[in-house]
Amino acid sequence: MKHAHLIACHECDLVHQLGAIPQGGAARCSRCGATLYRPKTDSLNRTLALALAGLILYIIANTYPFLGFQIGAQIRETTLATGIYQLYQQEMNTIATLVLITVVIVPAVHLLCMLYILLPLNQNVVPHHLAGVLRLVIFLKPWGMMEVFLLGILVSVVKLVKMATIIPGVALYAFLALIFVLAAMMVTLDEHVVWEKLEPTP
Amino acid sequence: MKNQLPIARHLGLVACSSCHLLNRRSKTTANCPRCGARLHSRKPNSIARAWALVIAAAVFYIPANVLPITHTTSLGAVQSDTIMSGVIYFIQTGSWPVALVIFVASVFVPLLKLLILVFLLLSVQRRWQWRPVDRTRLYRLTEVIGRWSMLDIYVVTILVALVHLGALATIEAGPGAIFFAAVVVVTMLAAEAFDPRLIWDNMENTNDHID
Numbered sequence: 001m002k003h004a005h006l007i008a009c010h011e012c013d014l015v016h017q018l019g020a021i022p023q024g025g026a027a028r029c030s031r032c033g034a035t036l037y038r039p040k041t042d043s044l045n046r047t048l049a050l051a052l053a054g055l056i057l058y059i060i061a062n063t064y065p066f067l068g069f070q071i072g073a074q075i076r077e078t079t080l081a082t083g084i085y086q087l088y089q090q091e092m093n094t095i096a097t098l099v100l101i102t103v104v105i106v107p108a109v110h111l112l113c114m115l116y117i118l119l120p121l122n123q124n125v126v127p128h129h130l131a132g133v134l135r136l137v138i139f140l141k142p143w144g145m146m147e148v149f150l151l152g153i154l155v156s157v158v159k160l161v162k163m164a165t166i167i168p169g170v171a172l173y174a175f176l177a178l179i180f181v182l183a184a185m186m187v188t189l190d191e192h193v194v195w196e197k198l199e200p201t202p
Numbered sequence: 203m204k205n206q207l208p209i210a211r212h213l214g215l216v217a218c219s220s221c222h223l224l225n226r227r228s229k230t231t232a233n234c235p236r237c238g239a240r241l242h243s244r245k246p247n248s249i250a251r252a253w254a255l256v257i258a259a260a261v262f263y264i265p266a267n268v269l270p271i272t273h274t275t276s277l278g279a280v281q282s283d284t285i286m287s288g289v290i291y292f293i294q295t296g297s298w299p300v301a302l303v304i305f306v307a308s309v310f311v312p313l314l315k316l317l318i319l320v321f322l323l324l325s326v327q328r329r330w331q332w333r334p335v336d337r338t339r340l341y342r343l344t345e346v347i348g349r350w351s352m353l354d355i356y357v358v359t360i361l362v363a364l365v366h367l368g369a370l371a372t373i374e375a376g377p378g379a380i381f382f383a384a385v386v387v388v389t390m391l392a393a394e395a396f397d398p399r400l401i402w403d404n405m406e407n408t409n410d411h412i413d
Contacts, residue, residue: 006215006224007217007222007224008210008215008217008222008224010217010219010222011338011341011342011398011399011402012334012338012398012399012401012402013209013210013211013217013243013399013402013403014207014208014209014210014402015208015209015210015213015215015224031207031335031402032334032335032338032398032402033335033338033339034338034342067360067363067364069364069365069367071367071370071371074367074370076364076366076367078363078364082363083359083360083362083363083364084359086362086363086366087359087362087375090362090374090375092375092379092380094380094383094384095355095358095359095375095379095380095383098355098383098387099355099356099359102352103356131221131236131237131238131239132238134220134221134237135220135237135238135239138220142345142349142390142394145349145352145356148349148350148352148353148356149352149356151303151307151350151353151356152352152353152354152355152356152357152359152360153356153360155300155303155304155353155357156357156360156361156364158292158297158300159292159300159357159361160361160364160365162295163371166364191221192221192222195221195222195223195236195237198221198236198237199236
């Protein structure tokens, strides 16, 4: 690999030669300031641990009661999917699908892809279609919006708190933890370490 | 201005957009040998695609703000709310921090994002030399803030799920929500279509074609 230590800035196309980067440091483009590369400590093991934790939290967040809503004697208990289902019932298919993709499907695909990549790599096996799966993860990243959904929950609660009692469910806490785990998973993943697994070993 | 900087494009190199491997640019190898992604020195038709998406988003922005996003039925009375009437409701009930959050996420951010993208597109087309570092920062900002506009769509989803108590109180999504969702998605695609390297191509007095 002749150009292995050369990297072009993805935001301004300036070519840099990457030297050793100190622990916790990052290489930045000398012209536009974009982050070129930020090496991560023990990246693949940490990311795998977070992906496993994320999967458990994801299952809890999607099956247990999410929020309860009580006016007088009437209690309505909902799961994460209730709102999406109601939107389909109201024939708001576009919005229902968008919410389904950004809050339910993308996080699930993201977690499963990471496990598909990292479990074999942990055993020193390169999984089939590694490149395609990792490219899917990179493509999906901006479309997972759980943290925005959390802000939506806060706003809704403020809106409804005067007319009813809101009862937080187990799934809400799992959802909250899942947001942090997913964010941590994206931070700990060093994509370059994975890409290098695709190069023939010398 | 004599150009001394090593720019990948001038060196006949192209960086892979997904795995960042530097490859020699040639007519035959169209895919990255390492990860298989298609290789483009610049995003294809970046300016035309970004303009199309920006204009579409600007058109959707109007019904998104004018049409109601929720219909609340309470004891037989129906009330329709737009995004701004929701903001006003929170101001009137004293929850001005929530009013501010909704206003920023739903009204201010999409507009800001559209204005920034129009500015960047004009600056690239007119070959402005003005502050390329700051323009690149503006581009990064549009990538980061866009997703937060989904806030109102999620609020509607949660309200629809919770407030479903038959005649007592029911909330339904309104047509404004569809246009609003379209604004968020289309502006995100527009930011993705824009190639920040075009800002820097103009700084080097080169007239090479963009592919």
